[in-house]
Amino acid sequence: xxxxxxxLEFEEPQPEAFAxxxxxxxxxxxxxxxxxxxxxxxxxxxxxxxxxxxxxxxxSTLQEPEPMMALATFAESKPSPDLGSATSVVSARVPADSxxxxxxxxxxxxxxxxxxxxxxxxxxxxxxCAPFEPGVGVDRIQELLGVEEIWARGHTGDGIAVGIVDxxxxxxxxxxxxxxxxxxxxxxxxxxxxSHGSMCAADVLIAAPDAVIYxxxxxxxxxxxxxxxxxxxxxxxRRIDGxxxxxxxxxxxxxxxxxxxxxxxxxWDRNHPLHRKVREVIASGAPAFFAAGNCxxxxxxxxxxxxxxxxxxxxxxxxxxxxxxxxxxxxSSGTRIGYSSQGPGMFEHEKPDFAAYSHMFGNFGPNRPGxxxxxxxxxxxxxxxVASGVAALLLSARPDLTPAALKSALLAGAAGSGGQWNxxxxxxxxxxxAALAAISGPSExxxxxxxx
Amino acid sequence: MKWLLxxxxxxxxxxxxxxxxxxxxxxxxxxxxxLEPGEQVLYADGPDDLHQRLASTPTPIKASPxxxxxxx
Numbered sequence: 001x002x003x004x005x006x007x008l009e010f011e012e013p014q015p016e017a018f019a020x021x022x023x024x025x026x027x028x029x030x031x032x033x034x035x036x037x038x039x040x041x042x043x044x045x046x047x048x049x050x051x052x053x054x055x056x057x058x059x060s061t062l063q064e065p066e067p068m069m070a071l072a073t074f075a076e077s078k079p080s081p082d083l084g085s086a087t088s089v090v091s092a093r094v095p096a097d098s099x100x101x102x103x104x105x106x107x108x109x110x111x112x113x114x115x116x117x118x119x120x121x122x123x124x125x126x127x128x129c130a131p132f133e134p135g136v137g138v139d140r141i142q143e144l145l146g147v148e149e150i151w152a153r154g155h156t157g158d159g160i161a162v163g164i165v166d167x168x169x170x171x172x173x174x175x176x177x178x179x180x181x182x183x184x185x186x187x188x189x190x191x192x193x194x195s196h197g198s199m200c201a202a203d204v205l206i207a208a209p210d211a212v213i214y215x216x217x218x219x220x221x222x223x224x225x226x227x228x229x230x231x232x233x234x235x236x237x238r239r240i241d242g243x244x245x246x247x248x249x250x251x252x253x254x255x256x257x258x259x260x261x262x263x264x265x266x267x268w269d270r271n272h273p274l275h276r277k278v279r280e281v282i283a284s285g286a287p288a289f290f291a292a293g294n295c296x297x298x299x300x301x302x303x304x305x306x307x308x309x310x311x312x313x314x315x316x317x318x319x320x321x322x323x324x325x326x327x328x329x330x331x332s333s334g335t336r337i338g339y340s341s342q343g344p345g346m347f348e349h350e351k352p353d354f355a356a357y358s359h360m361f362g363n364f365g366p367n368r369p370g371x372x373x374x375x376x377x378x379x380x381x382x383x384x385x386v387a388s389g390v391a392a393l394l395l396s397a398r399p400d401l402t403p404a405a406l407k408s409a410l411l412a413g414a415a416g417s418g419g420q421w422n423x424x425x426x427x428x429x430x431x432x433x434a435a436l437a438a439i440s441g442p443s444e445x446x447x448x449x450x451x452x
Numbered sequence: 453m454k455w456l457l458x459x460x461x462x463x464x465x466x467x468x469x470x471x472x473x474x475x476x477x478x479x480x481x482x483x484x485x486x487l488e489p490g491e492q493v494l495y496a497d498g499p500d501d502l503h504q505r506l507a508s509t510p511t512p513i514k515a516s517p518x519x520x521x522x523x524x
Contacts, residue, residue, distance in 0.1 A: 166523070167523065196523045218521075221520050221521075222520065222521035222522070222523065223454065223518050223519060223520055223521060224456070224517070224518055224519050224521060225454065225456050225482070225495055225518035226521075227521065228456065228485055228493060229482065229483075229485060232485045232486070250523060250524050251521045251522060251523045251524055252521060252522065252524055253519070253521065253522065254522045262517065264503050264515065264516050264517060265517050265519065266516075266517065266519055269516060272456075272516045272517075273456050273458055273485070273487060273493045273516055274456075276487055277485070277487065280487075280488060291524040293524055294524050303522060379524050380524050381523060381524040384524075
């Protein structure tokens, strides 16, 4: 009689589950004892232990599949109290003809225990996918970016305004000093603290704590026409006083329509009015940072349509224009996060331009302004304002940098790709200190351009 | 379907409105957005093949989708 590999989940709460798991993993004997005590309940079905692994405690239930919020405190760098588990899972084998009867057992749930495959051995780097590595504090990101040595020279993003085109920023917490004002439109700075735009604001300030924010808020469902209006507002303001100095754009498309059916779609028409307006704003001296997108091959976001997943299909629209700066996402280990969209870009081949950090406690996380509505700031949406903040920092040191010169500096300072562009990380991972160094050496004419 | 119409700035809005309505679309209320050099963008609602229908109007009107975006 053939048997099948299964996972058995027992609805049996375990107080102080971390301590119990630690005991069960001390030795094979302890693991066998713990597992057999559970399997005894279903022994009449011929269930046998699959291996000598300890039962794994689960902190959610089938009825409430979201992990308990108390787990979020584990992200802090201090010990957290033990927790009680809701269920325990063990690996087992069961005769194939007993499976149906086992599935009818109360208080027990049968799951498949399927084979897994290793990721492509030829991959250029590891992938942080599911489960993601834990988030880190902003101080760790600041250290990785090398911003403190720039701050020590007196440059902190002061005098630089970053325009955030998004769903709105909370001005009670973040320094909103301008933005789009129109009839029937909520004033800049009035968005909820859990808004996506507030997350972007928090992440700009990681590298440029004294920068200010301009809030360009989409109305209702974001559309290219709304973005067009926001970029026009940016241009209007720049005309008046030269601000904002750059824009952050953490949005885009999740599907790619067939070109034959939609040849004028934003993804196919490089001269769509939005793209033209973006180029106008850049031409006015304000670089535009765009997120690469969250449709990487390895663990694409749930909204990604198959047409928009993976290399060559996931960076498109304005996000892939040659003139913009396109940002992929890595975690604090410098590992590409598996949802980060991959090049080549659908307009410009060498997209993304580089990668920046995501998964940190900026707006969201333990003791952060946005609380635990999300476990940490995430997505290429969060990586992009980190890069925007670095740009604000560089601009506070060198206000004369053109968008092209700024982009060159950021590319020159990126590391980890061996000096070659690649489809996952572009030119590598962003580093503020290295970018500044790239524009601080003697000029060709012998005049020093050193930052002081 | 939502559309963005790029038209020469020196053509009156009344003229554009008549031509757009003649092919089954309507201009919407948003303020025109200037585009350099010498054009502006109007907001419209119309049939899915509006870009093809506008090919025959006297005024050169380029129709581009006004598509939904998602936050990343």
